[in-house]
Amino acid sequence: MTGYELNRRFERSLLNVWPAGHSQIYPELARLSEAELIRQSGSGARGKKIYEITPAGLEEVRAWLRTEPDHASRNPAFLRIFFLWLMEPDEAIGFLENEALVHEAKLLEFQEIASQRQRQDDEAWAFGLALEWGIRYEQGILEWNGWARKQIADRAAASRIRRGRRTGRHCPDERV
Amino acid sequence: MTGYELNRRFERSLLNVWPAGHSQIYPELARLSEAELIRQSGSGARGKKIYEITPAGLEEVRAWLRTEPDHASRNPAFLRIFFLWLMEPDEAIGFLENEALVHEAKLLEFQEIASQRQRQDDEAWAFGLALEWGIRYEQGILEWNGWARKQIADRAAASRIRRGRRTGRHCPDERV
Numbered sequence: 001m002t003g004y005e006l007n008r009r010f011e012r013s014l015l016n017v018w019p020a021g022h023s024q025i026y027p028e029l030a031r032l033s034e035a036e037l038i039r040q041s042g043s044g045a046r047g048k049k050i051y052e053i054t055p056a057g058l059e060e061v062r063a064w065l066r067t068e069p070d071h072a073s074r075n076p077a078f079l080r081i082f083f084l085w086l087m088e089p090d091e092a093i094g095f096l097e098n099e100a101l102v103h104e105a106k107l108l109e110f111q112e113i114a115s116q117r118q119r120q121d122d123e124a125w126a127f128g129l130a131l132e133w134g135i136r137y138e139q140g141i142l143e144w145n146g147w148a149r150k151q152i153a154d155r156a157a158a159s160r161i162r163r164g165r166r167t168g169r170h171c172p173d174e175r176v
Numbered sequence: 177m178t179g180y181e182l183n184r185r186f187e188r189s190l191l192n193v194w195p196a197g198h199s200q201i202y203p204e205l206a207r208l209s210e211a212e213l214i215r216q217s218g219s220g221a222r223g224k225k226i227y228e229i230t231p232a233g234l235e236e237v238r239a240w241l242r243t244e245p246d247h248a249s250r251n252p253a254f255l256r257i258f259f260l261w262l263m264e265p266d267e268a269i270g271f272l273e274n275e276a277l278v279h280e281a282k283l284l285e286f287q288e289i290a291s292q293r294q295r296q297d298d299e300a301w302a303f304g305l306a307l308e309w310g311i312r313y314e315q316g317i318l319e320w321n322g323w324a325r326k327q328i329a330d331r332a333a334a335s336r337i338r339r340g341r342r343t344g345r346h347c348p349d350e351r352v
Binding site: 014016019061062065069070071072073074075076077078079080081085086095099102123125127129130132136140143144148151152155 | 189193237238241246250254256258262308313316320
């Protein structure tokens with residue numbers, strides 16, 4: 001696989017759980033090659049280097065898979081939900097509407113990838129497991145998003161009614 | 177609020193989407209105080225500093241809320257799913273069983289927090305929106321986890337049957 005092909009595949013899979021930039025891939029390939037965890041197995045068009053994993057590289061991946069995973073997960077967009085109370089209701093609903101657009105696009109992307117899948121090897125099969133969670137995740141957060149927008153709208157309406165009642169009570173006093 | 181109280185509240189809320197260590201909170205409070213985004217509003221027992229947000233600090237938070245959120249999200253534990261095909265089926269199922277324990281504990285924690293909620297202010301209300309997603313997320317990933325384990329077990333069983341059939345076909349040849 002060339003660096004370009006790796007980048008393309010990364011974008012459609014790991015990027016969703018491990019954000020990394022395009023610029024990182026070539027220095028990383030050089031580093032892995034230096035450490036003999038991958039090796040150049042041939043050359044493609046226009047002198048492109050084709051890499052493959054070495055037995056030592058595969059052992060390294062397997063050793064990593066046996067370590068305890070880190071369950072800390074950083075989600076900068078969702079962090080904002082905790083601060084929604086600092087926004088006006090319309091602003092908070094607008095924020096959630098934008099979030100819904102992002103998640104709808106992601107869901108469509110995942111569903112499209114799922115419908116186009118052709119490879120049947122072990123790697124593609126594991127990717128299918130991850131993709132299924134991606135689809136369920138996007139569907140779940142969209143349902144929650146709709147529910148949350150309704151909560152905000154209902155709360156704002158209840159607050160307007162309370163303010164209206166208070167104004168109503170005050171009116172006679174003011175007229176006295 | 178003191179640094180200690182802030183840490184306690186952080187652990188039960190933001191830590192789930194924004195991993196940060198205990199050691200970061202006091203230097204961060206000093207930095208925010210220096211920038212006049214928070215100020216010391218009093219002293220507690222044993223000389224503890226009590227902080228409150230300043231109007232400038234609140235404006236800073238509101239300005240941040242109006243910026244475009246970063247949708248990249250890093251999930252080191254889920255990253256492993258893409259590499260499950262490098263594990264033996266039993267190992268992969270064992271990994272998912274451990275993951276399920278982690279998510280079951282998290283779900284229980286979230287449900288307990290939801291059942292104990294007493295504060296009714298705006299901040300607690302927004303926290304309730306986030307908490308609802310936390311509960312749905314943990315329930316969703318547990319359902320997916322059970323589904324994925326079944327996929328792995330079914331695939332391993334199908335593979336054993338295929339291997340058995342092949343062995344069956346080879347037996348007569350060997351006997352010839």
